[in-house]
Amino acid sequence: MMAKAARAAAAWRTYREVTKPGSPGLMARVRAVPRMVGAVMRGQYSGLGKGKLALLGIGVVYILSPIDVLPDFLMVIGVADDFGVFLWLLGTLLGESGRYVEHERSIIQGNLEGA
Template sequence: MSSLAEKGFSISKNALFSVFMNRAGRLLGRPFKVVLVLNEVANKLADKKSGDNKFKQLLDVMLTVVRLVKSYVSGAYRQIETQTILSGLGVLLYTLSPIDLVPDFIPVVGFLDDLSLMSWFVGSFQEEITRFREWEQTHAAEANEATKDVPAAVAVDTTKATPAVAELGHS
């Protein structure tokens, strides 16, 4: 059986995902809309958290990706390739959409393709996510400003230790 990351890689090559990548490209030029989408994604991810298992760790890292895209759009963090931001935003849009390869209304299985794609993204862009987390640690005031629109339920305390990306089993 293939790993989540391998399944996510397969999804990333699917024509349906290219629709989300195109949408991400159009959306990136509209910061206000990006913030709205990021808030929706953060709310969806927050509803799926449970326990301290690898899925929770993956979702925690994806919340970091929400903050990363938000910091990029606000201009606070630009030490990353635009293509990486587009891929991250494409994954977040795919996660948000109820219409994907396995519809989200199917219990458990409906979220598995989302988790697979997230797993692929985290594994592929592990260094960039780690670099952003380090930047967040040293630029807490700017990071707090970038996350001010995130609902309190999903605003992440950047002073609290979060699982290392390598702990997700993608290295």
């Protein structure tokens, strides 16, 4: 029961962050993910560490993998762990990519002011 409430709260926080006026929208965040990953790997963006990026990658592999900590044949329990990882992954990626879009905007703004 507590896990459901935590997942619902995380989903609500993500929704509020994405819909906040002035913040990057959902599609801007989604399109920024590949750029963010590339920038982190090239050492051009320090807002997201390589360790956290690796955890996000592990989350993707876990969701896609047929091997689970809690097997899916346990029905509700087996699917719930995948869903929990999915919500964490989605919330984290949207939050981090939003910060990355803001980082890009600040660089562009700085370049415009310096020109």
